[in-house]
Structures are given as C-alpha cells and as structure tokens.
C-alpha cells in the first residue's frame with residue numbers, strides 16, 4: 508500500500524489511554540507533578556493519561572518495567588534525579604539509563620526542604636546540627652529508598668555533618684511524610700511539591716530550603732547554604748521518557764503535549780503554589796534531556812561513590 512502499517516498507526520496516535528508510570532507512591536511529589544501534567548495533557552491529546560504508580564527499590568523497579576515495555580507509544584515514564592543517581596547506587600540494574608529509553612522532555616524543577624517531626628528537639632538549623640551530631644545513631648532519617656532524592660538529600664546532609672543516621676526507607680515520600688506526621692521517624696528531606704502545605708500548617712519543624720537562593724513559594728524561609736551549610740544545593744529535575752524504539756512521530760507529539768501542559772494556566776498556578784519552577788524552553792527538547800541526564804550521571808556518580816553507599 509501507499510502507507511506502511513506503522514505510519515498509519517502513528518498518525519492515529521493516541522487511539523487509547525496512555526500510561527504514565529510514576530516510580531513512587533501515590534500522593535507524593537512525583538505523583539503530584541505527573542497527575543498535574545497528565546490532567547492537562549489529557550485535554551490536548553484527547554485521550555486519558557493514566558498515572559500508574561510502580562513502586563519499589565528507589566524507583567528502579569519502575570525504570571526497569573518501562574525499559575522492557577512495548578515501545579508502542581502507550582507507555583511513558585516520569586522520573587527525577589534518581590534516573591542518574593541509581594546508576595551509581597546499584598551495582599546491578601535491570602536496565603541501562605542511557606541506552607534503554609527515548610527522551611521526551613524535561614518539565615519542572617523542584618526545591619527540597621529539610622524537616623523534622625513537630626516535637627523534634629531542635630528549633631533551628633544550628634540546633635538540628637548540634638543535636639544530630641550528638642545523637643546520630645538514634646536518629647531516624649526517612650527516605651524513599653536508594654535512588655530517591657530524599658535519600659540523596661540525606662546523603663549530602665550526612666556527608667556535610669560527618670554523621671551516619673539510621674535510614675528508614677519507604678516506597679515514596681507520601682508514606683514517609685505520614686510517618687513523620689505520626690512522629691514515627693525524626694527527619695525527612697522532601698520536595699516542596701509535598702511539604703509546603705505541611706510547613707504552612709505548622710505540622711512539621713522546618714529548617715530551610717536546599718536551593719542556592721530563597722524561593723518565591725516560601726519567601727521567608729532561609730536556604731541551608733545561607734545558614735552555614737555552604738554549597739549545599741539540591742534541585743530536583745523531572746524528565747519524561749519512553750521505552751527505546753517508541754516511534755519518533757509519537758515522541759514528537761508527546762513533546763508537544765508536554766509543552767502545551769507547561770503553558771496551561773492551571774498547571775502554572777498549581778506548580779507555583781507548590782514551589783515548582785517550569786523549566787525554560789531550552790530544556791524542553793529530547794536532546795537537552797539526554798545531555799542533562801548524562802551530565803547528572805557524571806556529577807552524582809563520584810559523590811555517591813565517595814560515600815560508599817550502594818545496593819547489590
């Protein structure tokens with residue numbers, strides 16, 4: 508015939524709902540970004556973007572699942588810095604972060620916040636530092652597993668203070684936050700996309716933001732850097748991927764849908780309320796995501812290796 512069967516199918520895309528795999532628990536930071544973008548993309552694509560939370564092993568279960576999914580344009584993946592840090596944290600992964608995916612786009616960048624349970628006996632960062640140094644073995648540090656940004660943030664804090672706390676892993680920071688609110692864990696470093704409502708409600712102790720500069724959503728909150736943790740900087744970035752071999756026309760249309768979502772006033776408002784920054788247009792190409800991921804692997808790999816943290 509005049510048209511290849513594949514080409515015909517691609518011009519029809521999307522003909523049914525699209526799955527966007529989230530590697531952490533529902534209701535948490537990654538999930539909030541995925542559902543906010545997905546709701547907007549559902550409008551522009553004319554098919555529902557269904558968020559599927561695939562939990563476990565700090566996001567690496569989901570990454571492996573997507574790497575092996577059929578590249579038919581109906582499975583996509585949203586992940587953050589963990590796509591890079593996992594390559595150093597795990598001796599064996601069931602996928603190759605650079606070789607097994609197609610790149611769609613970056614989306615938003617999210618600051619992190621350092622928190623403790625409400626009745627934790629430290630009311631500011633210098634008290635926290637002193638208390639942590641004196642009581643390190645008995646302090647529980649919640650995170651979302653090896654490969655989570657909560658884990659990376661905790662690792663940077665431990666390195667900075669020269670301490671080793673007791674890690675308590677969850678399958679996302681949504682359950683980690685619940686444990687913090689219940690007083691079952693002591694300290695949590697987590698993204699503003701989940702923590703701003705808890706900070707504003709006074710449900711947690713809050714010690715500062717992990718960005719270089721103060722953020723618009725919490726203008727009175729000091730950075731960790733300005734309080735003496737010089738050079739402490741961690742910004743969470745999100746990339747959208749597809750299984751290797753997903754057709755280029757599908758990737759192009761998905762890229763357009765991500766761009767449209769990031770211009771949707773409802774998305775802009777929700778992200779601003781939660782402290783997330785929509786990335787500049789220069790970061791909305793597949794090529795820029797690929798280059799960025801590689802640079803993040805090169806940046807975090809040596810830092811993680813220097814701490815001796817890994818999973819077999």
Ligand code: MLT
Nearest residue numbers: 535537655656657679680
């Ligand atoms: C989540 O969505 O639960 C978080 O992004 C997990 C993390 O990386 O800390």
